[in-house]
Amino acid sequence: MATRRxxxxxxxxxxxxxxxxxxxxxxxxAKSQWPEKDDLLDVIYWSRxxxxxxxxxxxxxxxxxxxxxxxxxxxxxxxALYIYFTSFxxxxxxxxxxxxxxxxxxxxxxxxLFLVVWIIIYSALYFD
Amino acid sequence: MLADTLLIVFISICxxxxxxxxxxxxxxxxxxxxxxxxxxxxQSKKLEKSKENVTGQESKGQKKxxxxxxxxxxxxxxxxxxxxxxxxxxxxFTFTSLMSMFNSIFDGRVVAKLPFVPISWIHGLSxxxxxxxxxxxxxxxxxxxxCTMSIRQNIQKLLGFAxxxxxxxxxxxxxxxxxQGK
Numbered sequence: 001m002a003t004r005r006x007x008x009x010x011x012x013x014x015x016x017x018x019x020x021x022x023x024x025x026x027x028x029x030a031k032s033q034w035p036e037k038d039d040l041l042d043v044i045y046w047s048r049x050x051x052x053x054x055x056x057x058x059x060x061x062x063x064x065x066x067x068x069x070x071x072x073x074x075x076x077x078x079x080a081l082y083i084y085f086t087s088f089x090x091x092x093x094x095x096x097x098x099x100x101x102x103x104x105x106x107x108x109x110x111x112x113l114f115l116v117v118w119i120i121i122y123s124a125l126y127f128d
Numbered sequence: 129m130l131a132d133t134l135l136i137v138f139i140s141i142c143x144x145x146x147x148x149x150x151x152x153x154x155x156x157x158x159x160x161x162x163x164x165x166x167x168x169x170x171q172s173k174k175l176e177k178s179k180e181n182v183t184g185q186e187s188k189g190q191k192k193x194x195x196x197x198x199x200x201x202x203x204x205x206x207x208x209x210x211x212x213x214x215x216x217x218x219x220x221f222t223f224t225s226l227m228s229m230f231n232s233i234f235d236g237r238v239v240a241k242l243p244f245v246p247i248s249w250i251h252g253l254s255x256x257x258x259x260x261x262x263x264x265x266x267x268x269x270x271x272x273x274x275c276t277m278s279i280r281q282n283i284q285k286l287l288g289f290a291x292x293x294x295x296x297x298x299x300x301x302x303x304x305x306x307x308q309g310k
Contacts, residue, residue, distance in 0.1 A: 037293075038292075038293060041293060045285070049282060052278075059243070060243070063243060064243065065243045065244060066243070066244050066245070067244060069243060069244060070244060106281075108277065109277060109278050109281040109282060110278075112274050112275075112277035112278035113278035113279075113282075115274050115278075116137070116271070116274050116275055116278055118243055119133075119240050119241075119242060119243065119266065119271065119274075120130075120133050120134075120137070120240065122241065122242075122243040123129055123130065123133060123240040123241045123266075124129075124130045124133070126241070127129060127241040
């Protein structure tokens with residue numbers, strides 16, 4: 001009996017997930033539902049990479065030099081994503097293990113990506 | 129300079145794909161790995177759920193059950209690491225020879241200009257085998273490490289080979305806060 005109840009609960013949940021719009025649509029819609037935690041974490045991960053590339057290009061073109069460039073990235077990247085998941089998506093951070101868990105999601109690889117793009121653009125435009 | 133920089137990015141993409149390819153051939157496609165991975169993921173999720181329900185007033189039996197779950201997960205994680213070990217050795221051997229080849233190709237060459245001066249304890253990497261004291265000049269190894277850091281994880285994620293978050297959380301990462309004992 002208990003097994004049957006669990007199975008019907010699971011199938012209802014699966015149906016609910018199947019009815020939801022695609023991850024991309026939900027990522028761009030405010031206060032979306034995220035029954036699969038990993039989906040939102042993936043959105044945060046890839047957004048971070050995109051922000052890293054964009055900031056790298058902008059910093060390289062300006063060109064922004066020195067510690068200020070690194071510091072600004074370390075403020076803008078986590079700050080933008082913090083605003084995204086607290087104000088735009090309005091999720092309960094505790095469900096995801098707190099703000100720190102969400103902030104560190106993909107941060108290191110996005111930082112490395114930002115540095116690579118910044119260095120390439122800066123070297124290509126001003127030293128080649 | 130730009131040609132060298134782009135070549136290094138290309139090299140790091142190729143080496144990331146190569147290492148994933150080797151791991152796929154030796155590990156990911158094996159039945160043992162698939163079975164163990166599934167088991168570890170299942171256990172991690174189960175343990176995570178059990179830990180979420182911890183109120184601090186569990187009976188001894190419940191605590192023991194939790195400890196047993198943790199123990200089982202540790203055993204499976206250990207077995208999974210052992211399976212991965214084989215490919216790690218092959219990758220380490222291949223990369224040592226590849227790196228010595230690339231190091232000799234780019235020896236003493238400035239491959240990029242850094243828009244910042246790295247902190248002193250990174251100078252050994254960022255200015256390796258370069259002449260002069262201009263620390264904004266970048267050596268091959270520094271750019272290669274940065275490229276690998278950014279590209280490898282993204283490739284793993286795109287190919288679906290990245291370890292699941294539940295597993296990473298349970299096994300503990302570099303930035304993971306230590307679990308406090310109850």
